[in-house]
Amino acid sequence: MRTSKLMALAASLGAALALPTELLQQPLGDATPSSFLKVQQELRKAEIIPTVIDDFLPSLTLTVSWKKDAADLGNTIKPKRLQKQPTLLLYDEAGPEGLSSSDLSYVVTLTDPDAPSRDNPEWSEMCHWIAANVSVSQKTVSILPMPIFGMEEVDEASAPDDVIEYKPPGPPEKTGKHRYVFLVFAPRNGTTEPLHLSKPEDRQHWGTGEERGGVRDWARENDLVPVAANFMYSQHKKQ
Numbered sequence: 289m290r291t292s293k294l295m296a297l298a299a300s301l302g303a304a305l306a307l308p309t310e311l312l313q314q315p316l317g318d319a320t321p322s323s324f325l326k327v328q329q330e331l332r333k334a335e336i337i338p339t340v341i342d343d344f345l346p347s348l349t350l351t352v353s354w355k356k357d358a359a360d361l362g363n364t365i366k367p368k369r370l371q372k373q374p375t376l377l378l379y380d381e382a383g384p385e386g387l388s389s390s391d392l393s394y395v396v397t398l399t400d401p402d403a404p405s406r407d408n409p410e411w412s413e414m415c416h417w418i419a420a421n422v423s424v425s426q427k428t429v430s431i432l433p434m435p436i437f438g439m440e441e442v443d444e445a446s447a448p449d450d451v452i453e454y455k456p457p458g459p460p461e462k463t464g465k466h467r468y469v470f471l472v473f474a475p476r477n478g479t480t481e482p483l484h485l486s487k488p489e490d491r492q493h494w495g496t497g498e499e500r501g502g503v504r505d506w507a508r509e510n511d512l513v514p515v516a517a518n519f520m521y522s523q524h525k526k527q
Contacts, residue, residue, distance in 0.1 A: 405463035413502030
């Protein structure tokens, strides 16, 4: 495995690869795709890092699309266009090499840290979706819920399992824009076995019972690390 690929995976999987601290701290330089750096930058700009998730450098690219719109690192989409479960595409821009990302089992989550509003997040975070055992068998593959035109259909056996079913974003009246954050996680230990994850007892606070309890706490409980992200804003038409 080339050093560049090893470092990119290390940035996401950390302890899963058991790499020396010196190597993890080396600058990534030109080895890191600019798209990964842009995602990290936009997450920081929107204060998703560090409010929702600790700082990390993505190693996969995530696209999220509905019939008429797509999440694009902070664009705004009307709630009525988000009612159906979206289609996700997970890309490995570095391609297969050594330890392939396609060997791992991924988890897709959707969280709202601005419930009921960003100024008053007493209900946050709100869990909108957890889909487990997502696999990537090709460099580019449609994983949810239907294959894109021209792409091969995903095997039923590799279809993800809903730990928490998709709840469409529905920001209340006069609560401003909400950030809706998609995060993809991988098992810290690098297992390729199906994942058995805990189910939050409640969507509010991700079942933690604590204000600001959310996806980061749930991921830690299940020994998961972030590898990809995307997000958009949405707000009620009455403001």
